[in-house]
Amino acid sequence: MYGMVNKAVEDMVCLHHGADTWERIKALAGVTEVMFFTNEAYPDDLTYRLVAAAAETLGASGEDVLVLFGEHWITCTAADGYGALLSAAGSSLPEFLANLPSFHGRVAMIFPDLKPPRFACTEVSSSSLNLHYYTHRSGMAPFVLGLLKGLGKRFGTPVNARMVESRESGADHDVFEVTWSAPV
Numbered sequence: 001m002y003g004m005v006n007k008a009v010e011d012m013v014c015l016h017h018g019a020d021t022w023e024r025i026k027a028l029a030g031v032t033e034v035m036f037f038t039n040e041a042y043p044d045d046l047t048y049r050l051v052a053a054a055a056e057t058l059g060a061s062g063e064d065v066l067v068l069f070g071e072h073w074i075t076c077t078a079a080d081g082y083g084a085l086l087s088a089a090g091s092s093l094p095e096f097l098a099n100l101p102s103f104h105g106r107v108a109m110i111f112p113d114l115k116p117p118r119f120a121c122t123e124v125s126s127s128s129l130n131l132h133y134y135t136h137r138s139g140m141a142p143f144v145l146g147l148l149k150g151l152g153k154r155f156g157t158p159v160n161a162r163m164v165e166s167r168e169s170g171a172d173h174d175v176f177e178v179t180w181s182a183p184v
Contacts, residue, residue, distance in 0.1 A: 001047045002113075003036035007035075007038060008076075009047070009069060010036070011072075012072040024057055025054050026053070028053035028057060029053035030049060031050060067142045067143070070145060072146075072150070074153070075150045092157070093159060094124070094180070097129060100119035100121075101120065117133055117140075118135070119131060119134070129178055130176070131144075132174075133176065141167075144161075145163075148176070148178060158180060158181045161177065162177050163175070
């Protein structure tokens with residue numbers, strides 16, 4: 001994963017728990033990097049170790065950390081560094097979700113070594129859809145749930161999401177049922 005992901009984990013931990021907690025997490029994860037370079041690729045294992053160490057240090061599950069991270073990614077990291085790109089992808093939650101395939105195509109132009117996930121929307125109605133999530137990485141479904149929560153906040157749209165098919169249960173990809181109500 002790119003350094004921007006690891007840097008965002010650091011930012012989330014420091015924002016909510018302080019720099020000392022971040023240093024403990026890095027030590028527990030065996031991470032010696034002083035800082036992460038946004039445009040540099042790092043092994044996925046490094047990110048997984050940081051998430052596991054954060055879960056242990058914070059007394060949370062890895063899934064809970066990934067949900068919080070997904071929400072932080074949208075509300076802070078992406079909003080601060082890629083606000084224009086996010087805005088170009090849609091002005092509402094359903095429009096944004098429908099544009100996810102082209103959104104990741106644009107991001108891949110910025111980060112040439114990026115191996116982005118693929119998304120597709122089916123069973124689209126005025127207040128729901130099924131979001132299909134295809135990735136080569138395992139265990140990232142909770143991150144997607146956090147992304148959806150963050151997108152709900154971004155668009156002022158109450159959103160609920162639940163997994164209806166899971167790779168971990170034998171499906172070839174994850175599927176989330178996403179429902180929303182009118183923006184507040």
